[in-house]
Amino acid sequence: MKKLLFIILLTFSTLASSAEHEVKMLNFGTDGGMVFEPGFLKVNVGDTVNFKAIDLTHNTESVAGLIPEGATGWKGEINENVSVVIDKEGVYVYQCTPHVILGMVGVIQAGNPVNKDKVMSELGKITIAVNAERLTNYMTQVN
Numbered sequence: 001m002k003k004l005l006f007i008i009l010l011t012f013s014t015l016a017s018s019a020e021h022e023v024k025m026l027n028f029g030t031d032g033g034m035v036f037e038p039g040f041l042k043v044n045v046g047d048t049v050n051f052k053a054i055d056l057t058h059n060t061e062s063v064a065g066l067i068p069e070g071a072t073g074w075k076g077e078i079n080e081n082v083s084v085v086i087d088k089e090g091v092y093v094y095q096c097t098p099h100v101i102l103g104m105v106g107v108i109q110a111g112n113p114v115n116k117d118k119v120m121s122e123l124g125k126i127t128i129a130v131n132a133e134r135l136t137n138y139m140t141q142v143n
């Protein structure tokens with residue numbers, strides 16, 4: 001006789017279910033050429049940020065020292081879509097490695113910006129020749 005075992009898996013959803021966000025890697029966007037869109041993004045811890053390689057020759061890479069203490073960084077290949085689960089609260093600064101010099105950077109805020117002062121004091125780690133005001137504009141949106 002054949003025994004069938006039925007397993008009922010109950011999935012309990014958390015009170016605030018995690019959300020998905022999209023950041024496009026673009027040659028041209030509302031903030032100009034070589035740009036992440038949106039360049040500033042506010043999320044909750046546990047949310048996923050999906051970086052989409054809409055245009056070619058871009059990547060996304062978190063900047064060492066400019067993410068929260070103990071947070072997991074990321075480094076995508078050129079033309080690679082990358083999904084990042086934001087695992088710690090705070091401010092994350094990221095770049096497109098070949099175009100950081102052109103101001104292709106972005107900022108993600110997750111929950112409380114616990115490391116904002118540290119990030120602000122270390123923004124000089126990033127060398128930007130063109131569109132440098134983007135990064136400061138994004139940082140002013142952190143609150």
Ligand SMILES: [Cu+2]
Nearest residue numbers: 058096099104
């Ligand atoms: Cu780029």
